[in-house]
Amino acid sequence: MAQNIYDKPEFFSGYSQLERSLHGLEGAAEWPAIRAILPDMKDKRVVDLGCGFGWFCRWARRRGAAHVLGLDLSENMIARARTDTDDPAVEYAIADLEALELPEGAFDFAYSSLAFHYVEDFDRLARTVHRALRPAARFVFTIEHPIYMAPTHPGWVTAADGRRTWPVDGYSIEGPRVTDWLAKGVVKHHRTIGTTLNTLIANGFTIHHVEEWSPSAEQLADHPEWAEERDRPMFLLVSAGR
Amino acid sequence: MAQNIYDKPEFFSGYSQLERSLHGLEGAAEWPAIRAILPDMKDKRVVDLGCGFGWFCRWARRRGAAHVLGLDLSENMIARARTDTDDPAVEYAIADLEALELPEGAFDFAYSSLAFHYVEDFDRLARTVHRALRPAARFVFTIEHPIYMAPTHPGWVTAADGRRTWPVDGYSIEGPRVTDWLAKGVVKHHRTIGTTLNTLIANGFTIHHVEEWSPSAEQLADHPEWAEERDRPMFLLVSAGR
Numbered sequence: 494m495a496q497n498i499y500d501k502p503e504f505f506s507g508y509s510q511l512e513r514s515l516h517g518l519e520g521a522a523e524w525p526a527i528r529a530i531l532p533d534m535k536d537k538r539v540v541d542l543g544c545g546f547g548w549f550c551r552w553a554r555r556r557g558a559a560h561v562l563g564l565d566l567s568e569n570m571i572a573r574a575r576t577d578t579d580d581p582a583v584e585y586a587i588a589d590l591e592a593l594e595l596p597e598g599a600f601d602f603a604y605s606s607l608a609f610h611y612v613e614d615f616d617r618l619a620r621t622v623h624r625a626l627r628p629a630a631r632f633v634f635t636i637e638h639p640i641y642m643a644p645t646h647p648g649w650v651t652a653a654d655g656r657r658t659w660p661v662d663g664y665s666i667e668g669p670r671v672t673d674w675l676a677k678g679v680v681k682h683h684r685t686i687g688t689t690l691n692t693l694i695a696n697g698f699t700i701h702h703v704e705e706w707s708p709s710a711e712q713l714a715d716h717p718e719w720a721e722e723r724d725r726p727m728f729l730l731v732s733a734g735r
Numbered sequence: 736m737a738q739n740i741y742d743k744p745e746f747f748s749g750y751s752q753l754e755r756s757l758h759g760l761e762g763a764a765e766w767p768a769i770r771a772i773l774p775d776m777k778d779k780r781v782v783d784l785g786c787g788f789g790w791f792c793r794w795a796r797r798r799g800a801a802h803v804l805g806l807d808l809s810e811n812m813i814a815r816a817r818t819d820t821d822d823p824a825v826e827y828a829i830a831d832l833e834a835l836e837l838p839e840g841a842f843d844f845a846y847s848s849l850a851f852h853y854v855e856d857f858d859r860l861a862r863t864v865h866r867a868l869r870p871a872a873r874f875v876f877t878i879e880h881p882i883y884m885a886p887t888h889p890g891w892v893t894a895a896d897g898r899r900t901w902p903v904d905g906y907s908i909e910g911p912r913v914t915d916w917l918a919k920g921v922v923k924h925h926r927t928i929g930t931t932l933n934t935l936i937a938n939g940f941t942i943h944h945v946e947e948w949s950p951s952a953e954q955l956a957d958h959p960e961w962a963e964e965r966d967r968p969m970f971l972l973v974s975a976g977r
Contacts, residue, residue: 640882640906645898652902656887660900664882665949665965685968686928687945700942703929707907723907726927 495591495611496680499545499567507675517548522719523635523706523728527606530702530732532631534558537601540625542590542618542634543608547574550583553604562600564588590618595625602626605634607728610642610681613669615689619696626735632698633733638705638726642670642683649721659725686729693733702732737833737853738922741787741809749917759790764961765877765948765970769848772944772974774873776800779843782867784832784860784876785850789816792825795846804842806830832860837867844868847876849970852884852923855911857931861938868977874940875975880947880968884912884925891963901967928971935975944974 498504512520518528534556541550544563553561563585565571574585590612603622612618622632641647643664650660667688670681684692690700705726708719740746754762760770776798783792786805795803805827807813816827832854845864854860864874883889885906892902909930912923926934932942947968950961 640903644900646894650892650894650900650902652888652892652904656902656904658886658892658902658904659906660892660894660898661882661903662898662900662966664901664967665947685947687947690932690942690945694943700932701936703932705907705927705929724904725906 494589495566495613497566498611498676498679499565500569501676504676504679505567505569513548514546517546518552521606522708522712522716522722523730525709525712526704526706526730527633527635530704530730531604531633532602534602538599539602539604540564540595540600542593542603542605542622543611544574544585545570545606547578547583547585549604549606550574550585551578551580553602554580554583558582558602560584562586564590564593566590593618593621595621597624598627600625600627601630603630603632603634607635607637609634610636610683613682615682615684616692616696619692619698623696623698623735628735630735631701631732632693632735633731635706635728635730636689637681638729639664639683639685639689640725641727642681647672657721657724689729689731693731698733698735700731701734702730704730706730736831737808737855739808740853740918740921741807742811743918746918746921747809747811755790756788759788760794763848764950764954764958764964765972767951767954768946768948768972769875769877772946772972773846773875774844776844780841781844781846782806782837782842784835784845784847784864785853786816786827787812787848789820789825789827791846791848792816792827793820793822795844796822796825800824800844802826804828806832806835808832835860835863837863839866840869842867842869843872845872845874845876849877849879851876852878852925855924857924857926858934858938861934861940865938865940865977870977872977873943873974874935874977875973877948877970877972878931879923880971881906881925881927881931882967883969884923889914899963899966931971931973935973940975940977942973943976944972946972948972 518524537558539553539558539561541563550561550563561583706728707723760766779800781800781803783805792803792805803825948970949965
C-alpha cells in the first residue's frame with residue numbers, strides 16, 4: 494500500500510493552505526499548460542487518479558463530461574471532495590493507486606495530477622489504466638520532474654559566482670526518495686523520464702506530448718518569483734493515447 | 736551553417752584520441768545500449784547523420800545493410816572514413832545537417848550518434864529525415880543529455896558533505912551553449928527532452944524508446960570510474976518509428 498501521507502494531520506493541514514488547495518486549478522502554476530493538452534471533456538467518462546479535493550473532477554463535469562470518478566487514498570481528501578460537490582455525476586471513492594482495480598474499457602479519459610510519484614509500481618498502474626480505457630482514449634498526467642526528485646538534497650545551492658543551481662545526483666538510481674515536505678518522511682518514487690515513457694509504451698500507449706513545465710513569459714511577468722522554475726523543471730506533463 | 740568544429744586542428748586531434756575514435760563502437764560506453772534498440776540491418780538502406788570516421792556505417796554493412804550513406808560536415812572525418820572503408824556499398828559525403836537535403840523515401844533506417852546537439856533547427860532536420868524514410872522505417876539517435884548540456888558551468892561540484900553534484904541551471908532556457916571541449920568555443924544547442932520528443936511527434940514520428948543512458952552493473956564492475964554517469968545522465972538515446 495502506498496504511504497498515506499495526506500491523512501497525517503500536519504501534512505493535510507499544510508497541504509490545505511497551498512495555493513492549489515485554496516484556489517483550485519487556477520492556483521496551480523502548471524494548470525494552463527495542462528489545460529492546453531487536455532482533450533474535449535464533452536460526454537466523456539472520466540477517471541481522476543489522486544483527485545484530492547476534486548477540483549479537476551468538477552471542472553471536467555462543468556466542461557461536459559458525462560460522468561467523473563475521482564479516486565484518492567486519503568479519507569480527508571475524499572471527505573472534503575464530497576462536501577464540495579453537489580452533482581450525482583461526480584463520484585468519489587477511496588482507492589490505493591498501488592493496488593488499483595478498474596473495470597475494463599470503462600473510461601474515455603484518465604487524468605492524474607502529481608500523484609504517480611507516490612506510486613512504486615508504475616508498470617502495474619499503466620497496465621491497469623490502459624485496460625480501463627476504451628480504444629483511442631487519452632491519458633494525461635503530471636508528476637514531479639525527475640530532476641526535482643532525484644537529488645539526495647533537493648534544494649537550491651548558490652554557486653561561487655552567485656548563480657542559483659540545482660545539485661543533481663543519483664539521477665539514474667531509481668527508487669524511493671524520502672523528504673520532509675509539510676511532514677517528515679514523505680516517500681516518493683524516483684524514475685527517469687525514460688522509464689516513465691518506456692513503461693507507457695510497453696503497456697500499449699502512444700506518446701503524444703511530453704512537457705517539462707516552466708512558466709510562460711506572461712506568468713513570469715505576474716510572478717517574478719517563479720524564475721527559479723526555469724533553472725530546473727519541477728513538473729513533468731505527459732499526454733498519451735490508448 | 737552549423738559550426739564545423741571537427742575541422743579545427745586542435746579539436747580533430749583531440750577527438751582522434753578519444754576511446755571511441757581509437758576503438759570505434761566498442762570504445763563508446765553507450766554502444767551496448769544503442770545496439771539493444773537497433774533494428775535488424777539486413778537489406779536495409781541506411782543513412783548515418785554525422786557519421787564521423789564511419790564506424791557505424793561499416794558495422795551496419797557487416798550486419799547485412801544493402802547500402803549505407805554516411806554524411807558528415809567534417810572534411811577530415813569524411814576523408815578518414817573513406818580511407819578506412821573498402822566497400823562500394825558504403826558511401827560518404829560531406830553534408831551540413833543544418834541544411835540537409837535527402838531524397839524522399841530513400842532509406843529504411845536513419846541513425847545518428849552525438850551529432851544533433853550541434854544542430855540549431857531540429858524541427859527542419861526531423862522533417863527532412865521523416866520525408867527521407869519509407870513508411871514504418873526506424874530512426875535511432877543519441878544526443879548529449881539536456882541535463883549535461885543545460886548548465887552555465889557543466890562540471891561536477893563537491894557538496895558540503897562531499898557528494899558529487901551536477902549544478903543544473905537554465906534547464907528550460909533553450910538555445911546555444913558555448914563550452915570548451917577539445918577546442919575553445921564549441922557551440923551546442925540545448926533543448927529539453929520534451930522539445931526533442933514533441934518535435935519528432937509533430938513531424939509524424941512515433942516514440943518507441945527513450946533512454947537516459949547510465950552504465951550497467953557489468954560496465955561499472957569493469958569501469959568503476961564511470962560511476963559518476965549515474966549521478967547525471969550524459970547521453971539521451973531515442974528510438975522512433977516513421
